Amino acid sequence: MIRMTLKLFAILLVLIGALAIATLTVVDRNHYQKRPFYREMDLRLDSLAEVFALQLNQDSLHIGWSRVNITPSEKVPLAGYGARDPKEMTGIHDSSFVRTVIFQKGSQKVAVVTADLLIIHPELSRAVWRGLPAGWSPDQIYFTASHTHSGQGGWAPGTVGRLFAGDFDDSRVDFLTTKIIQSIREASDALEPGEIAVGELAVDDLVKNRLVKDKGIEDPWMKVIQLRKGESKGFLVFYSAHATCFGADFNQLSGDFPARFNLLMEADSAITFSAYGASAVGSMGPDVPGAHPAGNVEKIAEELRQQAVLFSLLGAGHRQVSALTSFRLSVPLPDPAFKISKHLALRPYLFKWAFGNYPHYVSVMVLGETLLIGMPCDFSGELAVPLYEKARALGYQLIITSFNGDYAGYVIKDEWYDLPKYEARTMSWYGPYAGQYFTEIINRIISTIDENNQTNTPDR
16 A cells, blocks of 8 residues: 555656646756847847848928727727726726828828727737838838726737737727728828927836846936927827726726826817827836825826927927837747746747747837837836937937737846746746846937938037
8 A cells, every 4th residue: 555655646747847847947047148049139239230221311200199988889808907806897988099100201101009008019000010001111110009007998809808908809900900901091091291299207206116126227208299280289199107096906098198188188278189108117007195086187188288388388499300210129038938937937838828929029110310119019118218318318318118019928127037026926027137238229219310320410
């Protein structure tokens, strides 16, 4: 009897060991510059420096914008919180929209598309690319989202998609795709000669470092692109605080404070259009002391509105832009590591089964001396702040946005990678040096654009 028990125990140990080998791997802590994916990226960045050309022309800038309602007509799951249970919406707190701004200069054009959604998921971005109107290419579509955690879901297949966005439904992707393409068409039809004014305001009382609090820094910068065409005035605004005033216990459809901000802006008779996009929201949370979510939404939205109006009143000069271009830079990454402890992670094939297997890229848009760089992730404001400083020193206004149509989890400061926190433990999928890696990519993109600009405009 003892011999049989020992044999069964040995078999059990073997099975457990086999299961562990089949499902677990060790977190790779080799420096990113020593790994094959970096050598590939290094070559791509060198090639970008060789082939990138900033095309200057004398054509006037044309601007068009549109606002299309994407509020679902039936009850759908909400996206944003794994802890939200049930995920089905119970009603509509406020309507949802996709908003598009098109910039066109001669043959060059770019559509900035933002929506009242958690993210622009790869399933959605690729569906939009397939359905683009004639004359448009994926490189000309610059995606972002408001990052509301109470927006509609159902657009993400896989286990991870179900956890954060509810059960996948092809019809949700079809619906949103149709609306986004409609918004691009309507903005195209509304193109008129226009001008822009670009700037930033430090709004540090509305944002906090939710990951490490006082041990880290905040990204306080509210980035503003003021649009003017004829007698119409519009705004594109970007800010770093997570749109999480409404929590996991809230089951109504809402765009949180970004949607309220747009509504307040457009209630002003002097403003025709407003659009909001999430900037470097990784690690950044809303800093409002009130316990009432709707009151917190109102406070943030109203202060951001006041800041946008202040920017307008300060009289920042509208100007034409010398160049307009956009492109996507494919970004190789290491195998994903979904950590279950400090040193162990699920094997990549399990992660890809649960989330999906999508190639990643960085979006780049050059609007004169304004640079927009769209990241495939929740990009940390701690990483963005020094990049903004570099761009300012070179004479550029840099706007870093998140949720560019791909998703690679959270990219946070490397020193926080081993913290037993949600952003570090659960959502930092691409290793302990992802922060340095993406920072280097952005730095080199900025340098490439600047070197090209210096060549084209030696008296700058």
